[in-house]
Amino acid sequence: MNPSDLASASPAPVDTNASPAWQEQFAFLADLIPQLVWITDPTGFHTYFNQRWIDYTGYDLAASVGPDMWNNLLHPDDQQRAREVWGHSLATGDDYSIEYRFKARNGGYRWFLGQALPRRDAEGRIVAWFGTCTDIEEQRKMREQLEAAYSDLEAKVMFRTLELEREVHDLRKKLADQPGLD
Amino acid sequence: MLYYCMSDLLLDINLQQLPDDYLAGHWQVASRVLNQNNPASPLALATRLQLNPGQLLAEAPGLPEAAAGTWAVQRDELLQRPYLRFNLPQEQTNALVTRLRRSADGQHSQLNLYFASGMEMQLEQSEFPRL
Numbered sequence: 001m002n003p004s005d006l007a008s009a010s011p012a013p014v015d016t017n018a019s020p021a022w023q024e025q026f027a028f029l030a031d032l033i034p035q036l037v038w039i040t041d042p043t044g045f046h047t048y049f050n051q052r053w054i055d056y057t058g059y060d061l062a063a064s065v066g067p068d069m070w071n072n073l074l075h076p077d078d079q080q081r082a083r084e085v086w087g088h089s090l091a092t093g094d095d096y097s098i099e100y101r102f103k104a105r106n107g108g109y110r111w112f113l114g115q116a117l118p119r120r121d122a123e124g125r126i127v128a129w130f131g132t133c134t135d136i137e138e139q140r141k142m143r144e145q146l147e148a149a150y151s152d153l154e155a156k157v158m159f160r161t162l163e164l165e166r167e168v169h170d171l172r173k174k175l176a177d178q179p180g181l182d
Numbered sequence: 183m184l185y186y187c188m189s190d191l192l193l194d195i196n197l198q199q200l201p202d203d204y205l206a207g208h209w210q211v212a213s214r215v216l217n218q219n220n221p222a223s224p225l226a227l228a229t230r231l232q233l234n235p236g237q238l239l240a241e242a243p244g245l246p247e248a249a250a251g252t253w254a255v256q257r258d259e260l261l262q263r264p265y266l267r268f269n270l271p272q273e274q275t276n277a278l279v280t281r282l283r284r285s286a287d288g289q290h291s292q293l294n295l296y297f298a299s300g301m302e303m304q305l306e307q308s309e310f311p312r313l
Contacts, residue, residue: 152280156296158261159278163298 036112036133042126044090053133058105075101075109082114093118093126099136110137192283192292197263202255204282205266206233209293209305217300223273224249225297231305238268249273266295275299 018026030037030050036057037050046064054060059069074082078100089096096116101109116131195204209231219226224240228249232239238253251270258265265278280302281294293305 152296155261155263155278155280159265159276159296160298160300162258162260163276 033132034135038116038131038133040116040129040131042090042118042128044086044129047128056104057102073102075103077101089116089118089129096129096131099140102133110135111140112136192285192290195282195284197279197282200264200279200282202264204284204291205255205264205279205293206235207291207307207309208232209307212292212304212306214304215302217302219297219299219301220273224270225268225273225275225303226301238270240270277303 027050030048031052034052035050036053037048038046038053039048040046046061049059049061049064057069057073059073063069070082071079082098082100085098086096088094095118096114098114099111100114102112103109112133113136114131114133116129118126119128119130121127211229211231214226216226221227224242225231227242227245228240229243230241232241232248233253236252238251239248240251241248249270249272251268253269254267255264256267256276261278263279265276268275268277275298277295277297279293280296281292283292284290289309291307293307295303295305297303
């Protein structure tokens with residue numbers, strides 16, 4: 001996406017205190033960065049998605065109401081864990097961080113790092129959660145390849161060690177079987 | 183060429199639960215790194231390995247006939263994966279199974295072996311349906 005196309009790409013977040021110009025700049029910046037960006041109210045209801053979110057997931061704010069979006073978006077193996085982690089952050093105000101798989105519009109899953117921080121008012125009450133989802137599919141693949149390579153290497157070393165032990169054992173047996181040698 | 187197009191569709195098989203019959207069949211040698219292995223040995227020269235029940239045939243171009251011997255699947259509790267015992271008149275060696283990948287329909291397989299000499303070999307198998 002060309003940055004020049006972004007000015008009116010996604011709706012600006014609703015913030016009655018912010019000027020229209022500021023809201024437009026926020027939306028421009030949020031659409032420019034490579035992450036999916038979202039904002040929720042203190043109870044976890046979404047109030048803003050950037051254009052990348054909408055383009056990747058196919059869900060805009062209107063479609064995000066209710067449980068369907070998360071049930072459809074999240075990989076079935078990640079849904080329970082995601083609910084628990086997000087629920088913990090909402091209940092405690094702790095920073096949110098999780099790796100999970102999101103389904104794209106085309107039906108394929110990719111790994112994302114979801115992170116969010118609460119924004120608080122002067123009294124320390126949470127007024128909103130600001131979150132991003134960073135595509136880590138390639139890093140996950142690299143990590144899995146590295147883990148597989150390490151596991152292979154470990155197995156090879158063990159295999160060669162056992163082979164060497166067998167050879168030493170056979171050699172000792174041959175020497176022991178030779179008459180005149182102790 | 184069709185096989186290579188499909189290689190992305192091959193799935194890793196858990197080597198701790200690998201059925202022995204997944205290793206049998208007629209394998210093409212796709213690639214090989216000799217390392218310390220004798221380059222003139224039958225397995226170093228082979229372009230095709232037939233792992234039939236109880237019988238091993240190592241075929242190499244330029245040789246009048248395939249080297250014939252036996253093979254067997256071995257397991258050691260210290261290793262988390264099986265290894266193969268190859269017995270040929272000119273060569274007796276073991277090879278660790280480092281990876282086995284198969285298509286969902288079992289028609290295509292890719293087998294990686296690591297020999298005691300350090301030789302690494304990738305074998306491929308395709309069973310196209312007969313028309």
